[in-house]
Amino acid sequence: MYKIIVCDLDETLISRDRTISRENIEAIRKATEAGVKFVPCTGRGYNSVHHTTAQLGLFDQKDQYVISYNGGAITENKDERQLYFQGITFEEAEAIYKRGLTYDHICIHIYTPDQVWVRNFYPEEVEYLANRQPCTEIFSDDIDFLKGKEIVKAIYMNTDYSYLKKIESEITDLTGNMDVSFSSNRYMEFNRKGVSKGNGLKRLCNILGVDIKDTIAIGDNFNDLSMIQEAGLGVGVSNTIADMKPLCDVITENDCDHSAVAEVINRYVLNQ
Secondary structure, X not given: OOOEEEEOOEOOOEOOOOOOOHHHHHHHHHHHHOOOEEEEEXXXXXXXXXXXXXXXXXXXXXXXXXXXXXXXXXXXXXXXXXXXXXXXXXXXXXXXXXXXXXXXXXXXXXEEOOEEEEEOOOHHHHHHHOOOOOEEEEOOOOOHHHOOOOEOEEEEXXXXXXXXXXXXXXXXXXXXXXXXXXXXXXXXXXEEOOOOHHHHHHHHHHHHOOOHHHEEEEEOOHHHHHHHHHOOEEEEOOOOOHHHHHHOOEEOOOOHHHOHHHHHHHHHHHOO
């Protein structure tokens, strides 16, 4: 029997119109009532998913969890008790930030535990992030104001995936101690090496004493691939990136706009 479902949020559980379907909410409620843990697993910060966990009936609940920052943090929902955290150094973030300024039309995010600092906050990115997470726009060519603060990760944003891949190949001098991943068809993300959603799932299983074979992972993009490949059942929703689909155990019939998560729960958890 599956004991844990780890699930990506944007474009997986959450529809493109930024809502969660009634079918998804009801299926998750039934799964949790049956003793299965439903764990949001996101590249966003923990404080950005409160609305989602509230909708799912998981907010501030004991023995319920969130994996955030692509595996950089694991938090128990009750009192936001942090079980694991791993970020990048200020020097690494500063180097990524300053190199990003040399490229055309790159929006740069620097994540601290309670805030996202954004340079080159282009209108399309403002619109995309609306109601997703709190952001503060910055205009300086340095991030000295973040010295001494915990920094979780950094991001480059551009909707041209080939442009981001080109940049990735040109900045390997900066990324030797980092894991680089891609998400939402717009982000290149920089985490500490060894930080991934897959490793986040393994750490949570170790904390809870659950065999990873008894887990399901659901996602849609390359930053989800590590957890999809680690889980007992790795599921891509039908809007999953085409190159990633052959690497999933299962592809749903439905996409993120048509309750794909409910499809997985109903088939593999409630009716297994």
